[in-house]
Amino acid sequence: MPVSTTRRAVVRIEADGEPGRRPDDLAVESPLVLGLDGEAIATLMRTPGHDIDLTAGWLVVESGVRAPEHIALLRTCREDDTDRVHITLREGVAPPRPRAFVTSAACGVCSADVLDLRPLARSAPHSPGWTVAAEVLAGLPDTMRRRQRAFDRTGAVHAAALADATGALSAVREDVGRHNAVDKVVGRALFDGELPARDRLLVVSGRVSFEIVQKAVAAGVAGIVAVSAPSSLAVDLAREHDLLLAGMVRQGRMNVYSGDALLTAR
Template sequence: MTTRQPVLRLRAGRAARRPDTLAVEEPLLVRVGGEVLTLTMRTPGQDFDLVAGWLVSEGAVAAPGDIVTMRMCPDEDNTVEVVLAPDATPPRPRAFVSSSACGVCGADSVEAVRTALRWPVSEDDTQFDVGVLSVLPDALRSEQKVFDRTGGLHAAGLFTAGGRCIEVREDVGRHNAVDKVVGAALRDRRLPLTGHVLQVSGRASFELVHKAAAAGIPVIAAVSAPSSLAVDLAEECGLTLLGFVRGGGMNVYTHQQRVRVGPIPRQRELQ
């Protein structure tokens, strides 16, 4: 997941040559039933989780049995070959390369994404204590091992309503990190993820809200801001969207009924 690169480091008027650790970014080609469906840029590692999570967000799979096999292609580097169960519907091929930035999941329109959700997230009445939610960014940060060495990766973490960490994944793409978390949950037979919260290290985009809702996650929390379209989608599908979760505070943009408000910890109490 990392590589070393010589750099010229300039600090306080001084120059020094030294090696620097970088996060690796490489392409991953996904074939389903022998057909190339997408080429995405990602950080190598947990590739099967990444592909499984992508298939969940595309609406192709909902249970481990929907995926018959996944394997790394022996004849081609950075290629995963997938065989789906006969009753699973393969995603439509993408006509573009997915970058490590967010897109709209290969759907032809926003409306198609809004209506393709499998589980009714709005029916999840789990309560989440504000004190638990406020410490999740620190809990996520403590698990970002590759970020500690590179400073160049996004992270996504899956937590219970009580704050227990289930999965954390890192990637150069924030959407890839979420796909890896969801894919790991699928392979562990956890879907739908009722009663869980997805904490992400950056902003909350439309695509991340869609991926959370596609996995049945009722709450997504971001360290930074959401986009207007992310708020619209969260409101429509019944998902609680939190932004600016840091320093003991947060903004609750949608479906505030899930957040149980009590004493908000002061910063020194979060250490």
């Protein structure tokens, strides 16, 4: 099994005690090289675990992959002391553009040169008349938080999940990168035949920037629910694509930046 946490010695300083050395759990961050037909096309800094889901979710945004059958092969291996995923796409599926640099855990669009979501908008994000209760949104971050096992140990990873209008969550995925956690969720949904994820909500543990909206549009979700705030570009893009966007969802309070017409009181 991939190791998502590790231990290092730290000096712990308590408010009313002497400093002491002790082991502490840390989230692992390490490179994952993606190769297409034998050629490296991207290096992702991620937390090991669910690397196949991560790669598939990355392909949903970065290539012509729209269904599981568009992928001929995803194979993990360890080469030159580095984790790798070898990708083979079906004939006729548009390949991803090579990335010139390492994509860090802080940036999902580093080295990309196009900020245009129009090619990703493939279907309406929600059914006619679809709504969700504000109280359901309010409870989603806490529901997801109870399933963040790596965060409990390290305090250093983000999480993502898909939820329906009743508040039921899919599998929760964690990673040091917000966008990686989302890619893992999107990849899992792709393999489960759940894309586009119409009438579903993407729940994220951090802020919402362009890259998160980009991935939400690619997945076809109805909205995004976040613990922290969005950027201005994220709000503009969510409005352009008719997404519900709720941020600062904490302790029963929230800001609704887009799609407030989709909310009901109960």
